[in-house]
Amino acid sequence: MLHAPIHHTFAPHVTFRTVLRSLALILTPFRWKRGAAVESLRHALADTFHAEAFLFSSGREALLALLKALDLRAGEEVIIQGYTCVVLPNAIHATGAVTVYVDIDYHSLNMSVDAVEHAFTPRTRAVICQHTFGIPSDVSALRELCDRHHAVLIEDCAHVMPDPSGPSAISSRGDFILFSFGRDKAISGITGGAILSRKSDVSKRLKEEEDRATDLSSLRIARLLAYPATYFTARLLFAVGLGRIFLKCAQLLGLLVPILRREEKRGYMSPLLTRLPNACAALALDSFRHLRPINDHRRALTRFYLAEGRTRGWSLLSSISEDLPLQKFPLFTKNADRIRRSLKRQNIHLDDGWTTCVVCPPSADPLLAAYDPQSDPEAEAACEKILTLPTHPTMTLSQARRLTEILDPLL
Ligand SMILES: Cc1ncc(COP(=O)(O)O)c(C=O)c1O
Structure with missing residues (x-):
């Protein structure tokens, strides 16, 4: 008997409807870079999470924009957990600040509050707490520690976006909230990210960062928009053993956009920021409404x-x-x-x-x-x-x- 693949990464959000939506967007290039979807998504996020929203072409860029807006100085420290994505230390490194790793609690996969307490120094500017795979971090305890040490608390919600049924702690205590609209994240625009700010002085600088950001190239947006159709087809072909060959061909044709660049795996992130394309905002907004x-x-x-x-x-x-x-x-x-x-x-x-x-x-x-x-x-x-x-x-x-x-x- 033939079975469709069970997987994490073969376009987990892509349904036939997403394919139709992305094909419609491919056919309307005037909507790729700028348009109403960006502002609609911004307002939807701001209203839901009671914070100002700033949008970029990925979560890692949204984080870098925040770290720049916080005006981190060389040698200042940002605490993150071990068992995280390389894009976090890369963004910290790109600002000249220092990444301080702390250990996790084995049973939550989230940063250990004790370890964070011991990691604070006079140079600590921020703690990034990650709700790994959607398991809530102890934000109340971290909030208290950050207040005591005059550090900001950034909640990394790349893996989870709460709704009215919860989890209510997530996104509740951070000065800033990070979201990703990547392909396998809580909601998806194929790519994209947002930083939500509850500090008005930093919001002003975040707006400047967003205004300075440049557009992704049309070619890159076209390749991103081809992703749903490519993977939808690949999934069907995996059921008959031809998925891998199909994806290899798509790669040779330049249709696949890797999630991580080679230099990112080697610790480097470009300091230049790019905007969230309107087409990706449209898909993310669709996903957010569901x-x-x-x-x-x-x-x-x-x-x-x-x-x-x-x-x-x-x-x-x-x-x-x-x-x-x-x-x-x-x-x-x-x-x-x-x-x-x-x-x-x-x-x-x-x-x-x-x-x-x-x-x-x-x-x-x-x-x-x-x-x-x-x-x-x-x-x-x-x-x-x-x-x-x-x-x-x-x-x-x-x-x-x-x-x-x-x-x-x-x-
Ligand atoms: C915990 C965490 N934070 C942030 C990000 C950044 O998201 P993006 O891929 O949109 O840059 C990721 C990406 O995988 C992640 O796993």
């Missing part, structure tokens, strides 16, 4: 995996509860890498770039990202043992059932 059903779907899959895991005795993270709209469902196992390899033979692709690396993906160089090996033992242990299960909008419950049936005997 946030509640998207999150409800994620909650349903979280509940399903949690119930299965409890019944079957899997090694679950104690911080996961039924009500979380997880970006992906993590569990621990001794043989994570071997299991992922063996699942590929059944058209199940669980590589997501967040395994075997404290600074992710594994192809990023942790030393160039200023990570001192063995300094975050909990993060190093967790990333070796982690196996994540998809909860994205195009992952169905019947696929989740098939996955658990196949996975259980391997654990």
